[in-house]
Amino acid sequence: MVWILEIGILAVVAVALRRVLRLGKNSLPKQAAPRFRRPANNPLCSTLVSEIDAHTSILGVALNDAIDELASGRAEIARCMLGVFSSERKRLIELVVDLQNLSLKYLPTVQYPVEARTLNPESFRSEPVCEFLKRHTDLEQFVFRSKLRFQLQLRLLRRVTALLNESFEEVMSDPGTDAAAFDGALAKLDLYFHDLDLLSKETLLGFSAELASLPNDMVEDITAEISALTSRNTVLSPAASAVQQ
Known part of the structure; x- marks a missing residue:
């Protein structure tokens, strides 16, 4: 019985030495895989960035012109520019929402973890958006996956x-008849426009992060959907779009 005990002790010592000396394992340290994949410089993202930048530029010019025309006493021209702003705003929001829906559609197919960004209420200016985010962003701390x-x-x-779109519609439906009320409406729209621009950028950043985590066989499908999406809302010339792609 003594020899069985001695064999057992030797076996335990051998296992301990094996673990200490890491015998049987690769001596070269493994390089840790990154937890999140960095967004690639993808032509799809470049196309979307150019398209959304074009929309926001038109919106900014139209709104500033409306404010300047009203300040110069030309209220009718200001209202015309506000009409241009409203039309372009609808196109941009449609594009942004379509992109958000597309991101949700392809999210189940991602191969790697996707890093989410926290929407900071302090980065926004309009009261409806700030109050909404203050009530809902705390939910993220309970989600770990x-x-x-x-x-x-x-x-x-x-x-x-x-x-935000509802807030736009509310102001646009009744911008006011006198100069003071109209000026107040334009001031609100300026805050809403800032937040729309920020939401557009956050949507683009999220899509870019997701795109870097998609499998290669899904890229062709999403490319076709992006082409259809941008063609419905494009403000760029065909030549400019071709250069981006």
Whole structure:
């Protein structure tokens, strides 16, 4: 019986030495895989950035012209520029919401963790958006899975965009008849425009992060959908779009 005990002790010592000396394992340290994939410089993202930048530039010019014309006493021209602003705003919001829906559609197919960005209420200026985000962004601290957290961010972006669109519609439906009321409406629209620009950028950043995590066989499908999406809302010339692609 003594020899059985001695064999057992030797076996334990051998296992301990093996673990200490790391015998049988690769001596070269493994390089840790990055937790999140960095967004690639993808032509799809470049096309979307150019398209959304074009929309926001038109919106900014139209709104500033409306403000300047009203300040110069030309209220009718200011209202005409406000009509241009309203039309372009609808096109941009449609593009942004379509992109958010597209991101949600392809999210189940991602191969790698996708890093979600927190929407900071202090970065926004309009009261409806700030109050909404203050009530809902705390939910993120209870979500630990990266894909679920990213999905929450996308849905939050979509809800905030819808809320902002309602705020736009409310002001546009009755911008006021006298100069003071009209000036107040333009001041509100200026805050809403800032937030729309920020939401557009956050949507683009989220899409870019997701695109870097998609499998290669999904890229062709999403490319076709992006082409259809941008063609419906494009303000760029065909030549400019071709250069971006």
